Amino acid sequence: MYGVSEDIYNGVLYDGLNCFEWDIPFYRRQARRAKGPVLELCCGTGRITLPLAKAGVEVTGVDFKDSMLVRAHEKALRAGLRVPFVKGDMRTLRLRRKFALVFIPFNSLQNTYGLADVEKVFATVRAHLRRGGRFIFDVFNPSIRYMVNGEKLKKNKYRFRLEDGRRVAIDELCRYDAAGQVNQVTWFHRVDGGRAKPRRLDMRCFYPLELEALLKYNGFRVLKKYGNFDGTPFTSASMKQIFVCEALR
Numbered sequence: 001m002y003g004v005s006e007d008i009y010n011g012v013l014y015d016g017l018n019c020f021e022w023d024i025p026f027y028r029r030q031a032r033r034a035k036g037p038v039l040e041l042c043c044g045t046g047r048i049t050l051p052l053a054k055a056g057v058e059v060t061g062v063d064f065k066d067s068m069l070v071r072a073h074e075k076a077l078r079a080g081l082r083v084p085f086v087k088g089d090m091r092t093l094r095l096r097r098k099f100a101l102v103f104i105p106f107n108s109l110q111n112t113y114g115l116a117d118v119e120k121v122f123a124t125v126r127a128h129l130r131r132g133g134r135f136i137f138d139v140f141n142p143s144i145r146y147m148v149n150g151e152k153l154k155k156n157k158y159r160f161r162l163e164d165g166r167r168v169a170i171d172e173l174c175r176y177d178a179a180g181q182v183n184q185v186t187w188f189h190r191v192d193g194g195r196a197k198p199r200r201l202d203m204r205c206f207y208p209l210e211l212e213a214l215l216k217y218n219g220f221r222v223l224k225k226y227g228n229f230d231g232t233p234f235t236s237a238s239m240k241q242i243f244v245c246e247a248l249r
Contacts, residue, residue, distance in 0.1 A: 002113045002182050005199040007189070011045045011071025016160045016168060018044075023105060023138070024051050026229040030136055030244070031057045036100025039128055041090040041121075042108035046072035046083065053083045061085045062093060091120035098130035104137040110203045113182060122218040129247050135220060138242040141227070141234075142205040147183050150174030157187075166192050181205045208234070208241060220245040 007013070024047075031038045031052050043049045043061030045068050052059045053076070061083060063069055069085050076083045086095070090104070091112075102125045112118050125135050150172065157172040171188040183203045188196035206214075215222055222245050227238025234241060 002180065002184070002202040002204070004111055004201055007197075007199050008187075008201055009065040009067050011067045012162060013168065013189075014068065015045050015047070015071065016162045017158055017170070018047060018106075019160070021051075023229045024048055026231075026242075027103060027105060027136070028052055028055050028057070030103070030134065031055075031059065031101055034101035034134060036130065036133075037097075038101045038103070039095070039099040041093070041102065041104045041124070042106070043072065043085065044068050044106070046075050046085070048105055049083060049085075050075055050079060050081060053081045054079065059083065060095070060099075062088045062090065064089045090124055091117055093124050094127060097128070098133070099128050100130060100133050102128050102133065102135050107139050107203065109137055110139050110206065113180065113202070113204045118214060119218055122214070122220070126219055126247050131249065133246070134223075135245040135247065136243065138229075138240055139206050139211070140203070141238050141241050142181075142183075142207055143239075144176075147174055147176040150183070150185075151176075169193075171196065176205075181207075206241070211241065211243070215243070215245060219248045221248055 027048050038057055038059040040049050040059060040061045043063050046061060049059055049061040069087055072085050112121055129135060151174055154172045156169050158170040160168055169190045173186045175184045177184055181204060183205055185201040185203060187199045187201055189199060190196045222243055224244040225234045226232060226242040227234035227240055
């Protein structure tokens, strides 16, 4: 059984670790080009949602964890932004409205492990896309070398401070489950030098040709595929797979 530990969804810890912005300009450009309402699935604490709203994009954020949504609401309030954040599971969500762009950022699709659930996510996207709309998502390009190297404990893989000044260090250990195509990641959190606590972060690996087949047989046409958020074409050396798709009618 695969999954993610509840503490991974702690909004304060999440923001302390994930404070990067390199993907925001890409999604902001795509949202502006859409010229219509935008739906972000797995919005987390609004790391991308809020910059889009600040840029004048009509965006709705959806996540299934209260801790993430509470944090997103707090950040929106501080920024003076009115953004609809909705609690929902992207496998079953139905908002009864259409969007010009639906996107799933930051590898979030990789926390969907079985074929049936992946297809439910794609069905949700199709249900919310208006005619001519775009579906965009990004996932890692699986690296066997990285996962093999990850089976050795990496001390202090991540280090950061929380808003209250506490220091957090995370050690990382990986084990690749070939049958499920899942990189089983264990993070050991240490706060202010305290005792390390293990957390699960299982990541389903989607291989390039597999993803193209999944999209095709679930009613999508791939329009663009990038290997980086600067628009670099996808190659074997790319760390990311970034898909821009449209729904077939």
